[in-house]
Amino acid sequence: MQWQTILYIVLSSVLLLVVIFLFLLLLRNIYFTNKTKQVERKRIDLQRDETKNNAKIKQCSVISASDSAYKSVCEQLNNIKDQLEKQRNDLNEKIKNLNELITSRNHFKLLKQFHIFKQEIKKYQKTLAIFDNTASVFDSQWQKIDDKSTTYLDIIEEFKKILNKQKPLIKNLYPKLEEKIQITSRFNNDMDSKKYKGKFDEAQNVADAVANDLTNLYYLITQARQYEYLMYESLPNKILQTKNDKNIDKNFSSIFDEQYTKLQKLLGEWENKKYSALQGEIKNLLNSYLETVQKIKMGQEIKKLRENTNDVIFGSFVKIKDLYKKISSEIPITNIKKAYNLVENKYQKWQENRKIIKIVPTTQEYWESVCDFYFWYNMVHLNYKIEQDTSQYFNQRIFEVKQLYLETISDELIPNEQVIADYKNNLNDLFNNYFKKARSWSKVQEVWDDFVSQLSYITMALIKNKEYKNLYDKLKLIVSSNQAFLNKNNNLNKYKDKLKIIDLNIRITNNYKDAYFELKKYLKKESYNVQ
Structure with a gap:
């Protein structure tokens, strides 16, 4: 039993040593992995700093071309850039050495060299801070103007899309709105021009003006259909x-x-x-x-007040009540509800005041409330009419495109090209999934542009193929009637053989353009004068 106890102790000790060794090995690997990541991050930071610095120097160069006051700033930046470049080269060399030490797993040398590397990084960062401080006279303002210019351009492009979609419904307003967008776009370009000249205050003034114009355009464009109608x-x-x-x-x-x-x-x-x-x-x-x-x-x-006051007021109130009941059941509108409540209140007040002296003012108040009610009632019907007109226009467009698709896709003269075959398959999927049972614009809006674009491509290819078929048939007819050519040098047999080859290609490709030019080429080779 004693030797078994000794063996157990020995094995336990060995196992403990193995565990300790593996744990230390793991810590060592983690240490080197961490150092690798730190070094790589610094390398990437150096590259990013270099790119940013070059961009700032380029900006300064552009500005100094218009404003000589910035030339001294550019010279300072170039001098600091040279210092930074030398420091970066030294740091990159140290990064290379650190990576070699990491690869060789030389812990002590790595620790020492990494400490030196960190000291050099601090020096580099001080120089970089001087560079950034020198560039700050234009950099932040440049960036602000640049960001605004990009944002404004995106907004302008979005406005163009919205306006083009509404074009059929705002024929009178469209030209002027399009012109206002173009003018705003030119102002945006002027803002960039002033930025390049270092006139940042002027550029900011233009930016403020563009922002105001864009705000104004937003409301004009989004309300354009209503303004057009009114x-x-x-x-x-x-x-x-x-x-x-x-x-x-x-x-x-x-x-x-x-x-x-x-x-x-x-x-x-x-x-x-x-x-x-x-x-x-x-x-x-x-x-x-x-x-x-x-x-x-x-x-x-x-x-007629004295004769027919009761009938008039009562009749108008009943009519308004019926109108309100009808429209509120279809569209719950807060403003029209308030207007109706006011009419109801004035009607009750008018009923309660039967004295002659009260009839005129209470009647006037009642009619003013009626006027307000009809205003909101007309506005509700206006919006309803706009929606109906829009729906009718796009439904007609959907119907026309569906008819064109069915007529085109079944035509036997569509060329057998890979692009057309791909488009036909895609159009078939889009038609079955979106257009076949479409009853509203919203069902096809997301695929409309793709469907129309691909269908237009196939339609144009079909039209051209039909034109070349007519040319091909006409050319065959002309040659067939030219006996002088056919009876010369066995041309008739050669002509028939050539037609067999061309007709075989037509059955394969259904491409009459190639057939027409192939026949012309053959006739030209046989010295036939083709007009």
């Missing part, structure tokens, strides 16, 4: 129709003339107004028209 369709038609109404008192003609003149003036100068001013003028015109109409109606009704 300014070019709804308001002019309403004003003229009401003015020419035989039942309207002609004394009000001058008011409608004034409203129409204001509208025409607005149409001629709307592009020079801020969105808030434009919105305000449109609303004022609409309110003025509605108020005038209501005043006319009010004047007509006041004449």
